[in-house]
Amino acid sequence: MSKVLYIKANAKGEGESRTFQIADSFIKEYKQLNPQDEVIELDLYDLNIPFLPKGKLNEMHEAVMQKDKNHPVLKFAYQFAEADKYVIAEPIWNLGLPAILKAYIDCVAISGITFTYTENGPVGLCHNKKAINIITRGGDYSAEPMESLEMADKYLRNIFGFMGITDFTTIATDRLDIVTEDTTALLNDSFERAKTAAPSF
Numbered sequence: 001m002s003k004v005l006y007i008k009a010n011a012k013g014e015g016e017s018r019t020f021q022i023a024d025s026f027i028k029e030y031k032q033l034n035p036q037d038e039v040i041e042l043d044l045y046d047l048n049i050p051f052l053p054k055g056k057l058n059e060m061h062e063a064v065m066q067k068d069k070n071h072p073v074l075k076f077a078y079q080f081a082e083a084d085k086y087v088i089a090e091p092i093w094n095l096g097l098p099a100i101l102k103a104y105i106d107c108v109a110i111s112g113i114t115f116t117y118t119e120n121g122p123v124g125l126c127h128n129k130k131a132i133n134i135i136t137r138g139g140d141y142s143a144e145p146m147e148s149l150e151m152a153d154k155y156l157r158n159i160f161g162f163m164g165i166t167d168f169t170t171i172a173t174d175r176l177d178i179v180t181e182d183t184t185a186l187l188n189d190s191f192e193r194a195k196t197a198a199p200s201f
C-alpha cells in the first residue's frame with residue numbers, strides 16, 4: 001500500500017480551478033486503479049502553512065534532533081518523508097510557483113528529515129518515491145524565449161530532485177488564458193493525458 005500526498009496550491013476553489021479539475025481527474029483514475037492506497041489531500045490554503053519562524057531556526061533544528069513530529073513546521077516535513085508518492089496541482093503565478101507552495105516547500109526541505117549534509121555536500125533522503133506535477137499556465141512556455149522564463153515546474157523538479165525524488169513527471173497545460181484558444185479542447189487533452197499517466201504512477 002502506498003501513501004500518496006495530493007498537494008493543492010491555488011487560491012481558486014474547487015470547481016473554479018482548471019488545475020484542480022485536471023489533477024482531480026488524475027486522482028480519480030489513480031484511486032480506481034489503486035483502491036488500497038491512502039490518498040491524503042493537502043489543500044495548502046486550508047492548512048495555515050507557516051513561514052519559517054523568525055529567530056527560531058536553531059530551535060527548529062534542535063527539534064529535528066528530538067524528532068518532534070508535532071512541531072508546527074516539522075510536522076509537514078515528517079508527513080512528506082513518510083509518503084511514497086506526490087501529486088502536485090499548481091498554476092504558474094508570476095513565472096514561478098504560488099507563494100504558499102514555496103512556503104510549504106520551506107517546511108518540507110529540512111536538513112535531517114528530507115535531505116542531509118555529507119562531506120560531499122547535500123544528499124536527498126527521500127528514496128524510491130515519485131512525483132507528478134500537474135501545472136497550468138495562461139501563456140505558452142513550450143519553446144524559447146518563454147521556456148527559459150518558466151520557474152514553477154523547473155523549481156519544483158529541482159527541489160524534489162534535491163530531496164532525492166528524481167522520478168518526476170510533468171503534465172503541463174499551456175495557453176489557458178489566450179483568448180483565441182479553444183480552452184475546452186486544451187482541457188480535454190489534459191484530462192486524457194492525466195488519465196493516461198495514472199496507470200504507471
Ligand SMILES: Cc1cc2nc3c(=O)[nH]c(=O)nc-3n(C[C@H](O)[C@H](O)[C@H](O)COP(=O)(O)O)c2cc1C
Pocket residue numbers: 010012016017018019020090091092093094095096135136137138139140176177
Ligand atoms: C496571480 C497570478 C499570476 C499569474 N501569472 C502567470 C504567469 O506568470 N504566466 C502565465 O502564463 N500565467 C499566469 N497566470 C495565469 C494562470 O497561470 C492561469 O490562469 C492558471 O494556470 C489557470 O489555472 P486555474 O484555473 O487553476 O487557476 C497568473 C494568474 C494569476 C492569478
